[in-house]
Amino acid sequence: VFGLGGVGLSVVIGCKVAGASRIFGIDINPDKFAKAKELGVTDCINPRDYDKPIHEVLARMTNGGVDYSFECVGDIDVMVSALKSCHFGFGTCMINGVVPSSILSFEPMLMLSGRTLKGALFGNLKSKDWVPKLVSDYQAKKFNLDPLVTHVLPFDKINEGFELLRCGKSIRTVLKF
DSSP: OBOOSHHHHHHHHHHHHTTOSOOEEEOSOGGGHHHHHHHTOSEEEOGGGOSSOHHHHHHHHHTSOBSEEEEOSOOHHHHHHHHHTBOTTTOEEEEOOOOSSOOOOOOTHHHHTTOEEEEOSGGGOOHHHHHHHHHHHHHTTSSOOGGGEEEEEEGGGHHHHHHHHHTTSOSEEEEEO
């Protein structure tokens, strides 16, 4: 999982629910690692701690690459790294990060070698059908979203909530009226 903010940590929760046994969390902010481990990340990696590109680091740690990668940053370079981190022949990369209008370019051989690239907004779910199911599953304690709420502020502190998010000190802030 590339990016351990609110979207990335939600992906981690989904990976755990799906039965993943090993989950890599990649982020340049090591302050996010404790929460990521609490939610199920087994290996936290800061790309700045390595001299090699992160996809090479992951390939070495996984005997060729990951089965699935999830890009949750919204950065073109991270998207390409996530795709490159997928295993040759069968790895799948899911782009979840929203990026300003840009062009994603990469070597065609990354796709011709059997990797799959997908993209999703809102998890590629049909909200009318899936939101009630997700609420029901949450209420049935099939997964826990509570750790994603790191701050509760009065509505008049909305700008403070955005600043906490921008600085990487908040995952999600609930505003009370």
